[in-house]
Amino acid sequence: MKRTKRHFWRKDPMQRIKEKIVVDSNSCWIWQGAKSIKGYGRMQYKDTRWLVHRLAYTLFYGKLLANQGGHKCEVKSCCNPEHIEDQTNSQNIQQWYDNHFNRR
Numbered sequence: 001m002k003r004t005k006r007h008f009w010r011k012d013p014m015q016r017i018k019e020k021i022v023v024d025s026n027s028c029w030i031w032q033g034a035k036s037i038k039g040y041g042r043m044q045y046k047d048t049r050w051l052v053h054r055l056a057y058t059l060f061y062g063k064l065l066a067n068q069g070g071h072k073c074e075v076k077s078c079c080n081p082e083h084i085e086d087q088t089n090s091q092n093i094q095q096w097y098d099n100h101f102n103r104r
């Protein structure tokens with residue numbers, strides 16, 4: 001069993017993500033690493049730059065997000081795949097509206 005760095009994260013990128021997050025009281029996985037200008041976590045995986053929530057979603061569900069994806073928790077730096085929804089932009093906006101005006 002050779003364990004070069006490369007092999008390490010190729011084998012289990014999810015583990016690599018989990019080493020860089022802090023789980024908060026809402027079970028959000030708050031990314032502690034590099035972030036994009038918009039505030040999303042990002043990391044390199046298989047020579048590609050990923051937004052971490054997209055990568056986590058892809059690894060967790062075994063499929064790519066069709067688009068940017070929405071955060072149900074509205075925490076941009078969160079990358080808990082269970083907080084990510086595959087949705088179109090219009091749904092995204094609708095959900096933002098619902099969260100802000102129809103809740104509580």
Ligand SMILES: [Zn+2]
Pocket residue numbers: 027028029073074075078079080083
């Ligand atoms: Zn979250």
